[in-house]
Amino acid sequence: MALPLVYNLESVRARWTSTVVAVLGIAGSVGVFVAMLALAKGFQAALVSAGSEENAMVRRAGATSEMDSAITIEQLDVIEEAGEVQRAAGGAMVSPEVVVVAALPLKKSGTDANVQVRGVTLRALEVHDKVKIVEGRFFTPGLLELVVGKNAKDAYRGVAVGDGVKLGGAVWAVVGSFDAGGSAFDSEIWCDANLLNSTYQRPAGIHQSVTARLSSPGALEGLQRRFAADPRMRVRVERETEYYLKASQMMTTFIRVLGSLVALVMALGAVFAALNTMYSAVAERSREIATIRALGFGAGAVIVSFVIEAMLVAGVGGVIGCLAALPLNGLVTQTMNFQTFSHLSFAFRVTPAVMGMGLLFGLFMGLVGGLPPAIRAARLPVAEALRDL
Amino acid sequence: MVHLGADGTDHLIVVRDVAKTYRRGNEELHVLQGVNLSVDKGDFVAFMGPSGSGKTTLLNLLGGLDVPSSGSITVAGDEISRLSRAKLTAWRGRHVGFIFQMYNLIPVLSAFRNVELPLLLAPLSRADRKRRVQTALGIVGIADRMEHKPRELSGGEQQRVAIARAIVADPSFLLCDEPTGDLDRHSADEILALLEKLSSDLQKTILIVTHDPKAAERAHATLHLDKGVLAG
Amino acid sequence: MKFLPLLFANLLRRKVRTILTVGSFAVALFLFCLLVTIRAAFNQGVDVAGADRLLVINKVSLIQPLPIAYRDRIQRQPGVKEVTYANWFGGVYQDEKNFFAQFAIDAETYRTLYPEFLVPEDQWKAFLADKQGAVAGKATADRFGWKIGDRIPIQGAIFPGDWQFNLRGIYTGRRPNDDLTQFWFRWDYLTEKAPPWAKNFAGWYTVRIAPGADAVQVARAVDEGFANSAWETRTQSEATFMASFVEQMGNIGFLMAAIGTVVFFTLLLVTGNTMAISVRERTGELAVLKTVGFSDRAVLALVMGESLLLAVLGGALGIGLAKGFTLAGDPTNGMLVSFYLPPWGIMAGASLALAVGLLAGLLPAVSAMRLQVVEALRRL
16 A cells, blocks of 8 residues: 555656755765764763773872872872782782873974873883883883873874973983874873973872772772771772763763754754755645545555655765765864863764764654655645646 | 436446535535436446536545535445545545546656556555556557656657556546547547547446537537536 | 835745745854854954963973962063963862862952953952952853852862852953853962962963063063073963964864854755745746736846845844854853854854855746746746
8 A cells, every 4th residue: 555665766866956955955964963973982982992991090089180189109009009909920010100281382283282291100001001112112210201192193293203302391202102092092191200200390209190900890899998998098999991981071071062052953954954845845746646645545655655755865865974974984183181181182983873873863854854744745635736737 | 327316226326416515715605506416337428517617526526536515425335425534545546547637647657657556555466466557558559658757658648548547446437537638639539539448348437527529429428517507 | 125025925825935944044044153153162262362461381381380489570571561370270169060260369460460351349359358259250150150258169179178268259251252251269368278389389470561562572581581490481472372272172163164064055055946946836927927017137136035035034033043042151061161152253144144045046036037938828
């Protein structure tokens, strides 16, 4: 009892200019929608991927970010001795870290941007095992040497291996670069923690955070309870991934809110376009529709047929939109993470899930844009329309 | 045999005391009044009359495109004046074959597909449909043009396709609304000859509304409508 | 304008289509204004930067402070008229999500350097008299429903501990796009309660140069004065400083603009198509108009008039809604320092709407103008 699909396909083809317009309208909306989702996802991914499920991050209780935290030497000792912390050949897998912000000129504009500088020990590479040296070597503790993350290397001037960077009255030599798997670390510069502390005139021995490898992912609760019971340990312990999730929240929310606003407005425009196109189609085809109804096809069949037509067009638009946004995948862009106050590079992430949502979005627009005209088509006064010239 | 009167049984179509009134603002227009009619299977009836006489309205009522304000219409035992919209639609598909002045073919579909449309309402296999379409097209003499779209056919050819569509599902009767109105004399004669053939060779029941006296000549009987009243 | 009834009649013939087309215009203009607003928000710091103000920060890093002793030395530089200083406090009010900028300021000099912020005299006096006093920008005060006299507790992060302030004043701005989200309290209070390592430090200095002085020279002189010390400085104009922040914000602003442009042109395409369809449908009538005596030019003007009317209605609606939306406040709840649609944005939007109306109507209008009466009537 259904109208043949070929009727819809041929009708769409016969009115191809209007169809192209509707397809473009939907493609545009879907493309932007996917781009926004990919942007937010990419940002979040960059931050979250820095963390590992197996690591715990220890900061001072009440600190809002790494930067305003402080862990004393005594507290560091307690962490190193904790049973929940993994041991390796060299001792406890614990990485005390100092985090500051420095100004370096951007490659593309020459103006300064804030880059996150992390003072670490050799154990940092063990604890953050996703980080690999890809050029040169790691810095030697005690020497004024830097290693640069791959995104930082691309973003800033004068940080290639062999260059000298002026930081706080001394010149540091860039001895290597590392790849941290596309995470936030890739936008950082690492060096010796003690030297960094003195450069920034901080009291020696105080670190901002300590990242420790847990003996097992489940050991986190044990560690938290141990410190809660210890009056020396006024600290906050959380899984590294948790920390980074929160650290990205503000920006991700920001992108999502603005992006959703833009996408919503566009969707409205696209729906209007679809409605207009479909209503015009119904008007142009009123005689055909009346004939079909005269032949005996019911209102339901007509509605289904027009909705399918609208959703076909929307589907094509959705696919085109997703494909148009696809080249963005992997495109590295930069922004400032308000929470850490530093410049961050991250890549768009167009995942199948993101594209799936884009397609659904497009189909939904097709449904909304197709239903009212379809209902009008079904309600056309048949006898009149048959003779309507 | 068709006659004016709604008595007796065994008629295909019985129209009893039908009237149709339209409201226009505060006015009432009595388009049809006191129409009584019986049509038997195999009849070929022409309805003639000036514009505004109610011919089109009567056609719409007989075809189930409209319902009378009063009175009843019974076709093959079913009182269609009492059916709901949805049931009427389904009934129409099974019982009525329409032929219009402007052909009303779907421009984006080929002749074959146009003729196939009514068959989609029934649970037939693809092969069955194909067979029937080809038969119908053969009867109207246009089987060789079945892949063409309407715009590639002449007026006469398009009307043939429309007739094929009207007969393909073997409806109870055919309703023709000025079928030759848009055709030149030659094509009009061809179409009328075809209708005559359908009546005599295939015993189709045909009701035709027309201005064309030649069409009336071919019919078995002619009825006249004037100001909503049906007369012999 | 005697043809206006005719124009309206034509548009009202298909009400739904007219509503949808006007709606499309409104949506496109709303989007345009939204993007302009977002871009203006990103660039706000640059736009409001004082032409005669310099910022002095620690050369090594923005997050490093400068000794308070520098104040006098900077003041004594030739070319320097006035100096003030402030610290970034970075505390948490109730929840980390409730972000707003908190500054410990030098109450005596801050207002002179930042005359764009307005505080009623009595409120400012109360602030000067209360060491724990605070002044909040109207946007932040409204966001949390603060009233003068309220006690505002803030959890220190960089300067740990429970900090309590008394709201003594609420500031507004001279310009519609001034940053009204800041929270000021007193530097002397900060340095009194701060831990020893943080006492007597300023986060940065703001300098007003004397009229006629060369900003670049003064900046260089200041930095040279502190070169090779333990706390080297980097002095630049406020505009440059703000611009580098915008630079860091990076491509987000650009991306939005690019994307919005794509969509905008799509909507233009859609509207043009609608106009074309509408004209196609009315060929017969347009032909009749011509037989009645309308010249070809008149028919052209008629169709163009319809298109422009749609554009004007839709554009006004879209711009109006956008302005209303921006007046309702920042949808990101504090992440943007201002959410203001500047007049140039409105003008640009209006021009765009008219341009689209003209372009969309052009081809259909020309085809209507060229319509051959005999042809069209034959088709009837």
